[in-house]
Amino acid sequence: MALALVGNPEVAILDELTTGLDPQARRETWGLIERVRDRGVTILLVTHFMDEAERLCDRVMLIDAGRVIAEGSPADLAARVSQQTVRFRTTTPVPAGLLEALPGVAAVVVDGGHYEVRGADVAVDVVLALNGVGIRPERLTAEQGSLEEAFVSLVRPVEV
Secondary structure (H helix, E strand, C coil), rough: CHHHCCCCCCEEEEEECCCCCCCHHHHHHHHHHHHHHHCCEEEEEECCCHHHHHHHHCCCEECCCCCHHHHHHHHHHHHHHHCCCEEEECCCCCCCCCCCCCCEEEEEEEEEEEEEEEEEECCCHHHHHHCCCCCCCEEEEEEECCCCHHHHHHCCCCCC
């Protein structure tokens, strides 16, 4: 990395910089990259680690077999192909069909008092619907789709 930054370049190309590093060294390297970027250096980062791209990149190009298959911000690419997942539990049963009727809901899985709702931007609607019938969800979590999910869904499977 030091060689890439000699002479204060406007653009630095970093190819697989964190491959083989342990988690602590990886995060320290990320911090260094962020400081360099914050100084105004444009960084072209080549990586196979989607969590790294999500944290460090403003724009991402997903490449499959030498072709660009998608580009945009990490959040935009993740949202394009993945869904939110809302998980919670209740001591009171949720009325049948309440969650399934919400806009954007693709699936509802119920296991006893544990619920999982998947769909496009459903977290707020789930909470409002539950509140509307007097149910307070416990241990509520909401997860947004990831860049890794987008990559896996967009690239062709590897033939074995």
